[in-house]
Amino acid sequence: MNIIIKKLTLELAKDYIQFFDKTPHSELPENDECKCYCIWWCNDDSEGKDYFTLEKRINYAIKYINGNNIQGYLAYFNDEVVGWCNSNTKMDCLKCYCWRRFMSSVPIEESTSNIKIKSIFCFAITPKMKRQGIAKKLLERVCEDAKNEGFDFVEAYPNKNFINEAKDFMGPIELFTKSGFEIKYEIEEKYIMRKKLK
Numbered sequence: 001m002n003i004i005i006k007k008l009t010l011e012l013a014k015d016y017i018q019f020f021d022k023t024p025h026s027e028l029p030e031n032d033e034c035k036c037y038c039i040w041w042c043n044d045d046s047e048g049k050d051y052f053t054l055e056k057r058i059n060y061a062i063k064y065i066n067g068n069n070i071q072g073y074l075a076y077f078n079d080e081v082v083g084w085c086n087s088n089t090k091m092d093c094l095k096c097y098c099w100r101r102f103m104s105s106v107p108i109e110e111s112t113s114n115i116k117i118k119s120i121f122c123f124a125i126t127p128k129m130k131r132q133g134i135a136k137k138l139l140e141r142v143c144e145d146a147k148n149e150g151f152d153f154v155e156a157y158p159n160k161n162f163i164n165e166a167k168d169f170m171g172p173i174e175l176f177t178k179s180g181f182e183i184k185y186e187i188e189e190k191y192i193m194r195k196k197l198k
Contacts, residue, residue: 004076005141019081037061041121042069046097082129085138090119105187118146120156122169147197
């Protein structure tokens, strides 16, 4: 299968929006209120932002792509987006909406050191293309680019136990262990897993 991975840029914003428009990735896939466009995982301070209509989320998504606030990779098959991985510098994302809501107990020891960590916040794969190795290819590209960009680690946050595909959007443990990640910490219902790049 010829999967092509592309880093998200403004030129790909239309493809990105269309992917989220039509790809179920929540427990209520037909509900517009559940179409996130991944704006809650970005390097922008969420304080006071109104993300709670579809139009506003789309507008923020385009703004964030343009400002390099949302970072990640799109997977293409036959010129169609079939997958997405959100990956950003960990320290730049501590004020984003979802970090404040779900991740505040994750250790951030690199804030007082020279450790540079690339975080993986989510995967979304077109239903008909799941279990085709697309998340693995996205993960490989994240790690490759992070190494080339001088990061020390790539970090991921899988749930300890599978809940459902909508709530396990950060990827399964097995995806990371097969790619050389190890458990660094445990918090509540999650593992913090890291892959050393240097």
